[in-house]
Amino acid sequence: MRPPEELRSDFPALSQAAHGHPLAYLDNAATTQKPRAVLDAVRSFYEKDYANVHRGLYDLSVRATEAFESSRRRVADFLEAASPEEIIFTRGTTEAINLLASSAGRSLLQHGDGVLLTEMEHHANLVPWQMLRSLGIRLHFLPVDDEQGTIDWNRVEEIAKKHRIRLLAFTHVSNSLGKVNPAAEICARARSLGLLSLVDAAQSAGHQHLSVREIGCDFLAFSGHKMCAPTGIGVLYGRQELLDLLPPYQTGGEMIAEVRLDQSSWKSPPHRFEAGTPNIGGAIGLRAAIDYLQTVGLDAVEKHTASLASYAASGLASIPGIRILGPRNHRAGIVSFVLDKVHAHDLVAFLDQEGLALRAGDHCNQPLLRKFGLAATARASFYLYNLREEVDRLIEAVEKTRRYFAG
């Protein structure tokens, strides 16, 4: 990988100061900054090739359609999907999971079926499934056993057999703990028990090599904005024979085959699930982001962020009164922590004054934090452009804040 000091210069937003210090952007689990290659690709598309897709018979629309569909092919490549028809563009992970829950709730899942989730799911992979309760679909949960994020995946079999589980939906990387779940192993287990599987890859896409072929999942969702692409573009991957069985999520233009006043028929996937004018510019940006990340090298990105996180976790651990969540080994680029007698909200306000951008809160993980007796944590999350010296600044600033509040 090109050194992070050099990669930083690809990201215009990172050269700014914050409260008189160089900005240390450590909120990458929330969203990532954008490289010039992505910004330029989007701008160039709007300047040269923009029109609506799939309908104009003029050259400009043909070019826009080709650019949009080539983005879909690029995503299919990136995920090692069997075909571009397995790639549905959405607004992001949240919409992808809502789409799947809503459509599967009216097709693949029957009254009395169960959906198995874990206790570490982001609200976006929990609440859409809760909405299916009115259809008689029940939710079950694999417990998280400790603050390291340990889940006993052996329990899947027993729960599946007892509760007529039809689908297992789980996060690849926990956005609050940095725990990496063994996706391929889990999906193999699901398949052997006859369960469908959904991987929430919001925190792993663009942060490590990600292949639906290797993972062996039925569905996978991710957001572009957490991997250098613009906001408002994301993906639901689904195996073709399953997508064929799903009814539409939203309806309107673009997704229909034939419309009569009293009834309509649908296009085949993926267009069946893309009602209305899509986020064409976003898809172009996502393609550019994938190009950028693959040039940098995803294995190197994974190694770099994991190394920063483990460096941060061990450095922070020396601060009196600190409690660090997440696994001791094999941690993704995320470190959540709380400081005794200093509320996370106060802590990040102090870190902000030192030019360090971190999130504090429940990270859309209320059930998990409640289980740990916490309402909020501070969270540092890393990406390819973060530096060890930023971690040093973080550790020093946390210690300084501790001393301030100790009085």
Added chain:
Amino acid sequence: MELDELYREAILDHARHPRNFGALEECNRSAAAKNVSCGDAIQLFLRLSPAGRIEVVRFSGSGCAISTASASLLTLAVQGKTAQEAEALFEKIQRLLTGTSAPQDELPGDLAVLAGVRRFPQRVGCAMLSWHALEDALRTGEKNSV
């Protein structure tokens, strides 16, 4: 440091040693307020006299230094006031912190330390949390509404 204006000594003192902290069993008004963005949650308990005067006020819950100190200051400020006077104070502090009031409209007494929050819009919600619970308790908060 800029933040010293927000985290004044009096704020830190109230955050470390909140006054009137802990549930009040014998209350006749109570309300809860929650800040969904950070998870802060405060319960406010009031005992109103038949004449409508606040005889006892306490709070419980967990929050950041700003929300805890503001709640602690609130209990001192509204103790002994009538419901109408307390509501007037709520409106005054809301006007001051959300920037719709004239600068000369200073906060009375110890509450003046909260004025520093004005420069940190992202923390106004923290400072206002207990005050919203107060308003809720006074207007609608029948006992056991927590």
